[in-house]
Amino acid sequence: MRDDDRLVSARGPRAAAAITTLVLCVIHGATAARDLTFWDAGELATAIGTFGIPHPPGTPLYVMLGRALWLLVPAVTPVQAGTLLSMLATALACGVVAATMARALARPSIGIAAGIAAGTMGTVWLNATETEVYGVALGCAALQLALAWRAHLLDDDRARAAVSTVAALALPLHLSAIVAAPAALLLACTARDGAVRWRSWFGGCALLGAVVLASAGRFALAAAWLLLVAIVGRLRGAETRWLTRAALGSAIAMTAVLVLWLRARHGPWLAQGTPDSWTRFVAVVAREQYAVAGPWPRRAPWWLQLGNLGQYADWQVMLGAWNEVTPHWRRTPVTLALVGLGALGGRVHWRAHPPSARAWALLLALGSVGVVALLNLRAGPSFGHGVLAADALHEARERDYFFALAFWAWGAWAAIGAHRLARGAGAAALCLLLVVGNSGGVTRREAGPEALPRTVAAALLVEAPRDALVLTSGDNDTYPTWYLQGVERRRRDVRVVVWPLLGAPWYVTESWRALGTSPPPRAAWVGGALERTGALAAAWVRAGRPVAVSIAVPVRDRERIAALAGIRCWTRTGMLDRAVHPLPAGGCPARIDRAATLAVAARLDAWRDVPPPPVSPDGMPTAWRALLRCPRALASPPDSLLEQACNLR
Numbered sequence: 001m002r003d004d005d006r007l008v009s010a011r012g013p014r015a016a017a018a019i020t021t022l023v024l025c026v027i028h029g030a031t032a033a034r035d036l037t038f039w040d041a042g043e044l045a046t047a048i049g050t051f052g053i054p055h056p057p058g059t060p061l062y063v064m065l066g067r068a069l070w071l072l073v074p075a076v077t078p079v080q081a082g083t084l085l086s087m088l089a090t091a092l093a094c095g096v097v098a099a100t101m102a103r104a105l106a107r108p109s110i111g112i113a114a115g116i117a118a119g120t121m122g123t124v125w126l127n128a129t130e131t132e133v134y135g136v137a138l139g140c141a142a143l144q145l146a147l148a149w150r151a152h153l154l155d156d157d158r159a160r161a162a163v164s165t166v167a168a169l170a171l172p173l174h175l176s177a178i179v180a181a182p183a184a185l186l187l188a189c190t191a192r193d194g195a196v197r198w199r200s201w202f203g204g205c206a207l208l209g210a211v212v213l214a215s216a217g218r219f220a221l222a223a224a225w226l227l228l229v230a231i232v233g234r235l236r237g238a239e240t241r242w243l244t245r246a247a248l249g250s251a252i253a254m255t256a257v258l259v260l261w262l263r264a265r266h267g268p269w270l271a272q273g274t275p276d277s278w279t280r281f282v283a284v285v286a287r288e289q290y291a292v293a294g295p296w297p298r299r300a301p302w303w304l305q306l307g308n309l310g311q312y313a314d315w316q317v318m319l320g321a322w323n324e325v326t327p328h329w330r331r332t333p334v335t336l337a338l339v340g341l342g343a344l345g346g347r348v349h350w351r352a353h354p355p356s357a358r359a360w361a362l363l364l365a366l367g368s369v370g371v372v373a374l375l376n377l378r379a380g381p382s383f384g385h386g387v388l389a390a391d392a393l394h395e396a397r398e399r400d401y402f403f404a405l406a407f408w409a410w411g412a413w414a415a416i417g418a419h420r421l422a423r424g425a426g427a428a429a430l431c432l433l434l435v436v437g438n439s440g441g442v443t444r445r446e447a448g449p450e451a452l453p454r455t456v457a458a459a460l461l462v463e464a465p466r467d468a469l470v471l472t473s474g475d476n477d478t479y480p481t482w483y484l485q486g487v488e489r490r491r492r493d494v495r496v497v498v499w500p501l502l503g504a505p506w507y508v509t510e511s512w513r514a515l516g517t518s519p520p521p522r523a524a525w526v527g528g529a530l531e532r533t534g535a536l537a538a539a540w541v542r543a544g545r546p547v548a549v550s551i552a553v554p555v556r557d558r559e560r561i562a563a564l565a566g567i568r569c570w571t572r573t574g575m576l577d578r579a580v581h582p583l584p585a586g587g588c589p590a591r592i593d594r595a596a597t598l599a600v601a602a603r604l605d606a607w608r609d610v611p612p613p614p615v616s617p618d619g620m621p622t623a624w625r626a627l628l629r630c631p632r633a634l635a636s637p638p639d640s641l642l643e644q645a646c647n648l649r
Helices: 003-008 012-033 041-050 060-072 078-105 107-120 124-129 134-154 157-168 181-186 200-214 219-235 242-264 276-284 302-313 332-352 354-375 400-442 454-465 475-486 499-503 505-513 529-542 555-565 596-605 621-629 630-634 642-647
Strands: 469-472 495-498 547-550 570-572 575-578
Touching: 003 157, 003 547, 012 078, 012 107, 012 124, 012 400, 041 060, 041 078, 041 475, 041 570, 060 078, 060 242, 078 107, 078 124, 078 134, 078 332, 078 400, 078 505, 078 575, 107 124, 107 400, 124 302, 134 157, 134 354, 134 400, 157 181, 157 200, 157 242, 181 354, 200 219, 200 242, 219 242, 242 276, 302 400, 332 354, 332 400, 354 400, 454 475, 454 596, 454 621, 469 475, 469 529, 475 495, 495 499, 499 505, 499 529, 505 529, 529 555, 555 575, 575 630, 596 621, 596 630, 621 630, 621 642
Parallel strands: 469 495, 469 547
Antiparallel strands: 547 575, 570 575
């Protein structure tokens, strides 16, 4: 068979894609979460279950896909539907890797190894096993690459336009999906003889500028830009005529973001940002409440940001052997070996099929150094200590998931390198090493009577007095609680407010609305989030309603809120501090309500004999397991160390 015929033949690549997808569905399914997990997953599951709007930029396409899957698949919860969506999208994305490498290297077995290796890299695997948007964004990127292959092989302008259209879906899905677009367009604009049609490629990349403009809320400018690219493409000749169709497709794809505005006008239970007016809609799409940083000035030194990327790269292999933030002899040498195998695999790929190798190299560069440059992240929470100033701001959590595309691409090349060294045995050994070495560190199959986030949320709601205001500290004691209220309709009389979010004007309005105060009084807007929380708590007290604070709120913040709200006394009842108001005749009661705390401890005792979770860079399971032990410990006379560990003072 001639080389051209080999490239066009689809039987082998399709078989490789099907096998890879099936294998990864089994692997990811065996380690996937069955219930709520920490961070954004609870909020996204709530959005799926209520057809709501999660935090900006709202990800409406993700919510619609998750909700459709939930409605179509019987006997699954919104959490499970979201996890299933992540798992399927990731497995299909790795099927694209398998087909790509099988076609480029004329070996379906190499394609299968490359796809499995890409899908079992640590971050990619983690993204596939919970209700999160990043696995679906990876699937969107892979679809662009699959369409680019068709455009390259068949010189198909419709496929080129489809690449741009799918890339534009990054606006209603997640902007990380656009990172792969320049690489996909590079392959799509490369002729079968390897010649790059640079004018066509630059035109395709210019279309991506409209997505970037729209993501900043500049919709009129984005529309004008699309029109300009379409006209210029039409005038420049046959090579760029496809840009007109691509501009139209991109415009249609981006209109899916309007679902945010349409849905918000129907008052969903979850409506972060409340984009029911055009101004608030633009603010949500542009993520104004986060004060998104530009590429300059750098929020951390360049070398430190690249070092942080290196740290995350070290978290891709052997997580079962060493799953902490630091390098270790059990894991880091394997990481370095994988770097060498990836370099060798890239060389083999380049010799076998330069057009796809060139695009893959650009994909890797964009997913690593390109993301570092554009996101301009602060140092991760575990990185830069002793180098940066002691009071330097760090990211709220590790951001390795932003670099999943790079790790996915490198895993594929590493499998090719292993095959080059030891043929099929080498590639199989690498895949086995990744599966066995990572499975213990990435599994979300929790040991325990129920999911840990669900336990935390249920404890907070059960303890809350009727019609209480419950102030929480962040994502992990808020989003699971919202899920129980929004989807399972438990304790909707309780108003759960994550106090750091009160810095956002829309959230001030929403929080005061529960008191029947709309618009909020002038005092609601004074100061930052802490001062606004104090004003809200004071109004709640004046209305004769209970106020409580999650155990996770640090002592300093709780006491500041108390001072601002005129609260003199707190009583600990297990997982909550309840404000005492009005004061009894004898002054403040005992700091710990031992009877109530013992009752809470009895409900949580099932966790006492559960084996501790694996250590992880995230640290959340360990931290919350420790807090669940506080009610039992506080039922006995506490010492000062215990008071600090349980935020009691």
